[in-house]
Amino acid sequence: MPAQNQPASVRPLSFAPRPVALSATLAVNEAIARKRRAGERVLPLGFGEAGIPIHPALTRELESAAGRGAYGPVAGPATTAAGSVGSPRRAQ
Numbered sequence: 001m002p003a004q005n006q007p008a009s010v011r012p013l014s015f016a017p018r019p020v021a022l023s024a025t026l027a028v029n030e031a032i033a034r035k036r037r038a039g040e041r042v043l044p045l046g047f048g049e050a051g052i053p054i055h056p057a058l059t060r061e062l063e064s065a066a067g068r069g070a071y072g073p074v075a076g077p078a079t080t081a082a083g084s085v086g087s088p089r090r091a092q
Contacts, residue, residue, distance in 0.1 A: 028046030
């Protein structure tokens, strides 16, 4: 027979539930709320997936670069030489 104030479908857990980590979005929202309560002006940009349409010009640029998945060129010969110092792959 179920407990007096519980529906028949409610049963005690056979294990201890694990704590759930705070999501990054919720953490940002709470930080923003604290700052606003303290009187600070805050521009909230930590909203997760915005649902804002992507500008067509940005979409075109992203599409044109989609096949280029490598690092770009370095700044010049001095940078190349400095970057290769101590690299085990370069020493072989």
